[in-house]
Amino acid sequence: MIKKTGWLWCLAAYLIIIWLFLLLAQPNYLTSIILVLGAPTILIWWSLPQTRWRILLLASASLLLFAPPVELMARLANAWDVASVLPRLWGTAPLENLLFAWFNFLLGLSLYEKLTAGDQPGRLSRRFYYLLALYAIFFASVLIFYKINPAIITMDYYRVGILLVLIPLAIFIWCWPSLIKQAAATTLILALIFFIYEIIALRLGYWWWPGNYLWPITIGGKTFPLDDIVFWYLLSTPTLIGGYEFFVKGRLLQLSCKQTLK
Numbered sequence: 001m002i003k004k005t006g007w008l009w010c011l012a013a014y015l016i017i018i019w020l021f022l023l024l025a026q027p028n029y030l031t032s033i034i035l036v037l038g039a040p041t042i043l044i045w046w047s048l049p050q051t052r053w054r055i056l057l058l059a060s061a062s063l064l065l066f067a068p069p070v071e072l073m074a075r076l077a078n079a080w081d082v083a084s085v086l087p088r089l090w091g092t093a094p095l096e097n098l099l100f101a102w103f104n105f106l107l108g109l110s111l112y113e114k115l116t117a118g119d120q121p122g123r124l125s126r127r128f129y130y131l132l133a134l135y136a137i138f139f140a141s142v143l144i145f146y147k148i149n150p151a152i153i154t155m156d157y158y159r160v161g162i163l164l165v166l167i168p169l170a171i172f173i174w175c176w177p178s179l180i181k182q183a184a185a186t187t188l189i190l191a192l193i194f195f196i197y198e199i200i201a202l203r204l205g206y207w208w209w210p211g212n213y214l215w216p217i218t219i220g221g222k223t224f225p226l227d228d229i230v231f232w233y234l235l236s237t238p239t240l241i242g243g244y245e246f247f248v249k250g251r252l253l254q255l256s257c258k259q260t261l262k
Contacts, residue, residue, distance in 0.1 A: 011040055015193065022200055029083045029206040030096050036197055037103035045110040050121040058248050059105035065135035067101040068093060069142035076150050079157040082207040108240050112186045125250030156212045161231030165239050172242030183238040191233040
């Protein structure tokens with residue numbers, strides 16, 4: 001029987017083998033997503049019998065209602081692009097990125113439950129339906145503005161990060177001051193996985209960064225924005241966990257937050 005943290009070593013060994021395979025075989029971007037994220041995500045997610053259905057609900061809702069408008073906003077600003085082989089939503093948003101986003105949501109929440117929360121049983125909070133409403137409003141608003149004047153929703157990468165990551169995270173931390181500490185292990189593991197994957201992806205041409213950024217640097221002749229490390233690696237995972245605790249599990253409302261919300 002594998003020890004409590006033995007699965008982490010198995011995950012590390014698997015990823016090292018897959019990263020070497022990518023460098024040698026150079027499969028397409030879609031195949032790399034399935035190999036790097038798909039297989040370990042499904043296995044870790046399936047090992048959580050008490051919480052996997054709640055994780056799936058949030059990840060799938062985020063995939064259907066949150067990820068598409070974000071991809072559209074980013075592509076209008078040319079914030080990033082990928083070597084896609086599948087059709088694109090609205091002719092611009094790569095379907096591969098939506099699959100990437102779905103595995104990202106699933107893996108982040110599954111790691112969090114596995115490492116910290118402990119796969120505890122519980123009911124789906126009624127706040128989840130408020131989240132669905134917020135998602136639906138966001139989705140509809142982006143599409144309406146896209147039809148009226150795409151320039152309204154065209155945002156550089158860091159503006160998208162501030163609006164959709166930094167502001168919600170600040171609210172979650174205010175309501176749950178220990179959120180960063182609670183999410184630290186999951187954030188660090190995901191950041192390491194995504195950073196190594198990113199370096200390989202830039203080398204193999206899976207994606208690139210043609211837009212405007214706050215802190216662009218050059219790695220091997222390729223543009224790499226440090227904005228990505230700040231907003232995606234370090235801030236998006238605690239934001240995802242905060243949303244999961246508040247909207248799905250019905251937690252987070254500590255005394256300071258409750259008093260203000262009355």
